[in-house]
Structures are given as C-alpha cells and as structure tokens.
Amino acid sequence: xxxxxxTLLLCIALIGFISCSAxxxxxxxASNQLKAMHHEPNKQFIKVALLLDTSNxxxxxxxxxxxxxxxxxxxxxxxxxxxEKSNLLIALxxxxxxxxxxxxxxxxxVLAFSDDLDEISKELFSLTTNGGEEYCGQVIQKSLNQLNxxxxxxxxxxxxxxxxxxxxxxxxxxxxxxxxxxxxxxxxNTIFCGDFNQGISTFWKxxxxxxxxxxxxxxxxxxxxxxxxxxxxxxxxLNQKLNxxxxxxGREGMQKMSLQAEQDSNASVYSKANAVKRTVxxxxxxxxxxxxxxxxxxxxxxxxxxxxxxxxxxSELKGKTKTEIKSYVAKKSKEREVIQNRIKExxxxxKDYVFKQKKDNTNSLENAMTKAIKEQAKKKKYSWE
Numbered sequence: 001x002x003x004x005x006x007t008l009l010l011c012i013a014l015i016g017f018i019s020c021s022a023x024x025x026x027x028x029x030a031s032n033q034l035k036a037m038h039h040e041p042n043k044q045f046i047k048v049a050l051l052l053d054t055s056n057x058x059x060x061x062x063x064x065x066x067x068x069x070x071x072x073x074x075x076x077x078x079x080x081x082x083x084e085k086s087n088l089l090i091a092l093x094x095x096x097x098x099x100x101x102x103x104x105x106x107x108x109x110v111l112a113f114s115d116d117l118d119e120i121s122k123e124l125f126s127l128t129t130n131g132g133e134e135y136c137g138q139v140i141q142k143s144l145n146q147l148n149x150x151x152x153x154x155x156x157x158x159x160x161x162x163x164x165x166x167x168x169x170x171x172x173x174x175x176x177x178x179x180x181x182x183x184x185x186x187x188x189n190t191i192f193c194g195d196f197n198q199g200i201s202t203f204w205k206x207x208x209x210x211x212x213x214x215x216x217x218x219x220x221x222x223x224x225x226x227x228x229x230x231x232x233x234x235x236x237x238l239n240q241k242l243n244x245x246x247x248x249x250g251r252e253g254m255q256k257m258s259l260q261a262e263q264d265s266n267a268s269v270y271s272k273a274n275a276v277k278r279t280v281x282x283x284x285x286x287x288x289x290x291x292x293x294x295x296x297x298x299x300x301x302x303x304x305x306x307x308x309x310x311x312x313x314x315s316e317l318k319g320k321t322k323t324e325i326k327s328y329v330a331k332k333s334k335e336r337e338v339i340q341n342r343i344k345e346x347x348x349x350x351k352d353y354v355f356k357q358k359k360d361n362t363n364s365l366e367n368a369m370t371k372a373i374k375e376q377a378k379k380k381k382y383s384w385e
Contacts, residue, residue, distance in 0.1 A: 044081040044154045046373070046382075047089045047113060049143045053163030053193070055096040056131040060221035061162055061193055061365065066124050067224040067270045068366035070277035073117060075370045077284035081154055081382045088286050089113040090120050091147050094127055096134035096163065105138040105170060113147055117287055118256070121263040121278075134163050135170025136207065140177040140188060149184045156380050157184065159213075160369055162191040164220075167203040174203070178210035189213040189372045191365065193220035214372040219363050226273035227357050231350045236272065238343050239264065239279040245336040247294040247329060249303070250312050256292035276350070283343040295333050298326075305329070 052058070052065060079086045092110040100106045111123045140159060149157050159181065167174055167190070181188050190208040192199025196217035199205060205215035243264075248257045267278035281287055290302040294313075297303040305325050310318055317325055374384065 043087075043152065044084065044156075045087045045089055045150075045152070046076055046079060046156045046377075047091075047147075047149065047158065048369075048373075049091040049093065049113075049147060049159045051093045051095060051139050051143060051159065051161040052127070053096045053134050053165070054094040054127055054129045054132075055098075055134060055163075055165075056129055057164060058096075058193065058220065059129050060219075062124075062127050062129060064218075064220060064222070064224060064365040065127075066121075066266070067226075067274060068364065069121060069124060070267060070274065070281045071366045072369055073281045073286060074277060074284070075366075076373065077281070077286050078384045079377065079382055080384070081156075081380065085285050086156075086382065087115065089115055091143065092120065092123055093139055093143055095136075095139040096132040096165070098130045098132040099128075100132070102133075105135045105142070105172075106132045107135065107139045107142055109142070109146055115286070115288065116291075117281060118259050118263045118289075121266060122259060125266050133169065134165040135172065136161060136163065136165075136167045137172035137174035137177045138170045140174060141172050141180065144177065144180050144184060144186065149186060153185070154380060155185075156373070156377055156382060157186040158373065158376065159186055159188045160191060160372075161188065161207075162193060162218075162220075162365065164193040165202070167207045174207045175210065178207070181211050187211050187213045187376055189369075189376075190215050191368050192217045214368075214375065216368040216372065218365060218368055220365075222363055224270065224274075224364065224366075225358075226271040226277075227354045228271070228273050229276075229350045229353045231346045231353070232272055232276045235276045235279050235343055235346050235350070238339050238346075239275070239282065242279070242282060242336065242339045242343070245295065245332045245339065246289070247317070247332055248292055248314050249294045249297070249308065250292060253292045253312075253314065256289065260289075279343060280347045283340040283347070294329055295336060298329050299333060 052061060054062060073088070076088050091113045093107065094110055095107045097106055100108050110127070111120060114120060140161060143159060178188060188208055188211045190204040190213065192204040194217065199215065199217045208215040243260065246257060246260070248254050264275065264278065268275035288296050288300065290296040290300045294303065298305065305322050317328060320328070
C-alpha cells in the first residue's frame with residue numbers, strides 16, 4: 001500500500017511539473033511576442049566626457065563650446081549602430097581654475113553623464129574662467145573614476161580634453177591615466193589650443209596616441225561662424241509652436257519648462273542661426289524630457305496616466321478624467337510629431353544652403369570633435385545617415 005501511495009504522489013508531482021513547464025513556456029512565448037510588438041529602445045550609447053580648461057586664457061574655448069554645442073549634437077543625432085539610432089550622453093568637467101579646490105587638483109565635475117540637453121547647455125553657460133594650474137593627467141583619471149562608463153562593447157566611449165599648458169603637469173601621470181582608459185575601452189582625444197607643433201612638444205599628441213585617439217590643435221579665439229539661411233524664420237516660428245506641445249508635470253515640471261526657454265534664449269545670444277541649430281536639436285530623437293514632460297514620459301513608458309496624481313498635473317489637466325488626460329497627451333504628441341517633421345524638412349534645405357555658403361572653418365572645437373568621433377566610430381561599426 002505504501003508503495004502505491006508513493007507511486008501516486010510521484011505521478012501527481014510529475015503531472016504538476018509538466019503542467020507548470022508548459023505554462024511557463026506559453027508565458028515566455030507570449031512575453032517574446034509582446035516584446036516583438038513593442039520594440040525595445042536601442043541600448044547603444046555615444047558617451048562623451050568633455051574636459052575643459054577654464055583658466056584665464058581659455059575664454060575663447062568656453063565661448064566655442066557654448067556656441068557650437070548644437071552643431072555637435074546635431075551631427076551626433078545622425079549616428080547609427082547596428083542600423084539603430086544611437087543615444088548620447090555628455091559629461092562635463094572643468095579644470096585649471098583658481099576658484100576650484102587646490103586639494104582636488106583645481107578640478108570640478110560640472111555634470112555627470114546626462115542626456116538632458118537643456119541641463120548640459122545651462123552648465124556650459126555657467127562656466128567662467130580664472131587662472132590656475134592645469135593637471136591633465138589628474139582630470140582624465142578623475143573622469144575615468146567618477147563616470148559610469150559601463151561595459152557595453154558597442155558603446156563609443158570618448159574623452160575630449162582641451163587646454164594649452166604642458167600635458168605633463170600635476171602628480172598624476174597622463175601615461176598612467178591612459179592605461180586605465182584602455183582598460184575601460186575609453187579613447188582619449190586631445191585638443192591643444194594653440195600652435196600645432198607646440199602641442200606636440202608639450203606632449204598633447206602623445207596623450208592621444210597612447211589610446212589611439214586623435215590629437216588636434218585649434219585657435220580657441222576664432223569666432224564661430226553661424227550662417228543665416230532663408231529657412232531660419234520659419235524654423236524659429238516652429239520652435240515656438242514646438243514649445244507649446246510640452247506638458248509639464250511633477251515637482252520640477254514648470255522649472256524645467258523655464259529652463260527650456262532659458263536655453264532657447266542662450267542659443268539666440270550668438271545669432272538667429274544658432275537658435276535655429278538648437279531648434280533642429282529639439283526635433284531630433286536625442287532631445288527627450290521624460291522627467292518633466294508628460295508627452296515624452298508616456299511615450300517612453302516612464303509614467304502611466306492611471307497612476308499620476310492630480311497634484312502632479314499642470315493646471316489645464318487638473319480635475320480631468322484619465323481618458324481626457326490621455327486624449328490631451330495624444331493630441332500634443334501628434335502636434336509635436338508634425339512640427340518636428342516639418343523642422344527636419346526645412347533643415348534639410350537649410351543644410352544644403354549653408355554648405356554652399358560655408359567657408360573653411362575647420363580650426364574649431366566642433367570640427368575637431370565631430371571629425372574625431374566619426375573616425376573612431378567606424379571602428380565600432382557606427383555609421384552616419
């Protein structure tokens with residue numbers, strides 16, 4: 001009898017196991033089908049750490065960084081890896097500034113890796129110069145230690161360091177920092193602000209060579225050339241319409257919306273054409289604001305309308321039903337898509353016009369960076385549209 005019951009229990013357990021396995025298999029199939037229906041976002045990143053010398057003589061360099069940010073972003077927005085559009089993260093450091101702590105090597109992390117383009121612009125515009133000691137090896141090492149570089153082999157991981165003092169200054173050797181960079185699959189690119197041969201003699205070229213990076217020399221005092229086009233006015237009108245499609249939510253919503261307007265204004269300080277370039281950036285996939293814009297948050301599945309509380313909503317949505325909120329967000333999303341597509345159409349014509357008018361301006365921060373990024377991206381099978 002005992003043997004009979006043991007056999008019966010064993011059969012029941014076996015049937016349960018088979019049933020559970022079949023159920024799990026069905027669930028896995030359903031899960032895979034769901035993933036196929038909802039395409040997961042691309043996971044490849046271009047990670048750029050920009051290390052800027054903010055000592056007295058570097059006003060021109062900082063000015064170029066501010067005025068050429070949107071050129072750089074726009075160029076990177078066309079990058080693809082494995083036929084998928086890549087994401088962009090930018091980190092920012094300043095070094096060589098007397099206002100910074102000497103104990104920290106006159107170095108400050110201004111911004112860790114971020115995809116918030118408005119925040120990046122804001123921090124660039126906050127930089128000011130002051131005399132100091134420029135420790136290249138130390139700022140490189142600090143960026144390697146502090147930033148989350150990750151281990152994705154498809155990520156393009158780049159450091160760009162710009163300055164004009166000998167690369168050998170400070171207690172941390174640039175050679176040791178380069179060894180650490182290679183371990184993390186990070187390429188160091190050096191931009192000497194001054195004479196090309198002087199940069200070589202002060203070891204800026206060697207600082208790039210150790211990780212197979214690019215060495216470049218620029219005239220940091222060159223003013224950025226922004227070429228106006230017949231399409232600028234319409235693009236800027238579209239920018240105003242685009243801003244009206246953002247739906248601020250949460251504690252930081254209105255503050256972030258104000259920051260967006262502030263960076264529009266900062267871009268226009270340089271010229272109308274530069275404001276146009278920022279508008280083009282805002283029409284790209286790189287400009288996402290899921291932390292404060294309900295349209296992006298819903299689209300990127302950061303927020304579910306059913307779970308958002310009334311006090312997190314803007315005044316125009318307070319007291320509305322969940323169905324009404326969804327309808328409003330969907331309407332704004334569609335408006336944005338139409339506006340962004342029109343901006344892209346006009347920008348295509350603008351680029352053709354500017355290309356015909358453009359004079360040689362290769363001796364600039366933007367040209368040095370985009371040229372190096374494109375060359376190094378080929379090694380990781382990146383391509384440009």
